Amino acid sequence: MELDAYLAVIASEGARMVAVVEEAGLDAKTPTCPTWNLRKLIHHTGEVHRWATAVVAGQHTSLAKVPKDTCGPLPADDKTVEWFRDGVVALIHALATADP
Numbered sequence: 001m002e003l004d005a006y007l008a009v010i011a012s013e014g015a016r017m018v019a020v021v022e023e024a025g026l027d028a029k030t031p032t033c034p035t036w037n038l039r040k041l042i043h044h045t046g047e048v049h050r051w052a053t054a055v056v057a058g059q060h061t062s063l064a065k066v067p068k069d070t071c072g073p074l075p076a077d078d079k080t081v082e083w084f085r086d087g088v089v090a091l092i093h094a095l096a097t098a099d100p
Helices: 003-024 038-057 077-097
Strands: 033-037
Touching (some): 003 038, 003 077, 038 077
């Protein structure tokens, strides 16, 4: 897959996740993870985005060198969607500008 296509998938899937959360709400259950609600899922996914951004932007060749505070605190409910979107944008930027 070419980089531009890969970045487009990250952007579109991030937008789909936001749309689901905005429609169903943070307390909605997730069918594929029955013990999780959308709040937990979007927090987890947003943290993964921040971790991956730190790995790529920091050019870490060892995962042990990724700073432990990479993800930062989780947002309040009213800031969750914005926080998630910011993470998607940062990941796309890091991947787009990374030294191959």
